Amino acid sequence: MDIKTDKNVNTEILSEVLNGLNQNPKMLPSKYLYDERGSQLFDEICELEEYYPTRTEMQIMQDNIIEIGELLGEGTLLIELGSGSSQKIKLLLDHIPGLAGYIPIDISSEHLLNSCKVLQEEYPDLNIFPLAADYTNSFSLPKLEIKYDHKAIYFPGSTIGNFTKKKAKEFINRIANIAGENGGLIIGVDLKKDKKILEDAYNDRKGITAEFNLNILNHLNDEINSDFDLVNFKHYAFFNEVEDRIEMHLISKKDQTVKIGDSSVEINNGEHIITEYSYKYTLEEFKELVSVHFELKKYWTDANNLFSIQYFKVKI
Numbered sequence: 384m385d386i387k388t389d390k391n392v393n394t395e396i397l398s399e400v401l402n403g404l405n406q407n408p409k410m411l412p413s414k415y416l417y418d419e420r421g422s423q424l425f426d427e428i429c430e431l432e433e434y435y436p437t438r439t440e441m442q443i444m445q446d447n448i449i450e451i452g453e454l455l456g457e458g459t460l461l462i463e464l465g466s467g468s469s470q471k472i473k474l475l476l477d478h479i480p481g482l483a484g485y486i487p488i489d490i491s492s493e494h495l496l497n498s499c500k501v502l503q504e505e506y507p508d509l510n511i512f513p514l515a516a517d518y519t520n521s522f523s524l525p526k527l528e529i530k531y532d533h534k535a536i537y538f539p540g541s542t543i544g545n546f547t548k549k550k551a552k553e554f555i556n557r558i559a560n561i562a563g564e565n566g567g568l569i570i571g572v573d574l575k576k577d578k579k580i581l582e583d584a585y586n587d588r589k590g591i592t593a594e595f596n597l598n599i600l601n602h603l604n605d606e607i608n609s610d611f612d613l614v615n616f617k618h619y620a621f622f623n624e625v626e627d628r629i630e631m632h633l634i635s636k637k638d639q640t641v642k643i644g645d646s647s648v649e650i651n652n653g654e655h656i657i658t659e660y661s662y663k664y665t666l667e668e669f670k671e672l673v674s675v676h677f678e679l680k681k682y683w684t685d686a687n688n689l690f691s692i693q694y695f696k697v698k699i
Contacts (some may be wrong), residue, residue, distance in 0.1 A: 397643070404648045417489070418602040418606075419493045431591060458533060461484070461535055472487070472537065539571040541572055544572070548672065569694050572690070574664065596633060617633070617636060626662075681693075
């Protein structure tokens with residue numbers, strides 16, 4: 384099981400970070416929340432009492448997994464975007480009849496490879512082709528010598544909400560091209576709900592989400608030779624009712640100059656750096672968002688309509 388990686392990542396990160404920090408308001412790409420430590424922290428977040436999405440999505444999967452597996456069907460090449468610890472995927476691996484293979488894709492190569500080693504031990508007969516890549520940009524699937532009937536993209540965890548609506552449409556277009564003819568998309572979508580439920584999910588009492596948010600600065604220090612001092616920032620998350628999204632920010636506690644590679648950036652006391660958006664949708668809004676490329680075939684929700692899993696087919 385060889386892991387495939389993209390090359391020259393650091394230069395790309397440097398360019399993206401400088402571009403984001405020179406915007407108003409300042410921004411950092413949310414994908415850089417997920418180095419090895421960030422992925423571990425997110426796994427901890429998923430176990431928190433306040434963080435409903437993971438356990439709700441898992442319950443929906445468990446309640447409907449036989450139907451989901453049958454809809455994906457024989458000969459599926461399953462491609463998971465943002466595989467993380469690969470916990471959710473096991474339900475699909477156990478219930479897709481005649482599964483041809485599995486391609487987990489994650490930006491954190493160390494975390495990905497560790498997860499795949501464990502998964503391969505549990506599924507010794509499964510063809511696993513891990514790909515370390517930034518799935519938010521263009522990427523190529525590894526060349527495979529196995530036969531399969533069709534591809535199905537699995538995008539769990541409401542990560543689609545991290546994209547602005549414009550970027551989400553562009554992303555869906557790329558995913559449709561990857562899925563190809565007769566391809567499918569099974570996706571987790573967080574639904575609109577009470578503001579308090581949303582804000583509590585991103586401001587847990589243990590402070591794990593705050594640590595996760597601040598860790599993006601540690602990741603960048605390692606990748607691009609920046610010198611962010613984490614004690615000079617604090618976590619802030621709230622629901623923007625105008626935009627229908629949770630916003631996660633880091634707020635500067637002082638006037639400071641941060642080294643970014645060979646450049647430097649001035650950050651004022653009280654200035655915000657946006658690290659993540661998480662858009663919330665109604666079922667109809669999301670169906671409309673992807674309607675150019677995908678046709679909705681089936682959706683499932685929990686009893687409280689907190690979360691949804693939706694299954695689409697590529698339009699011919």
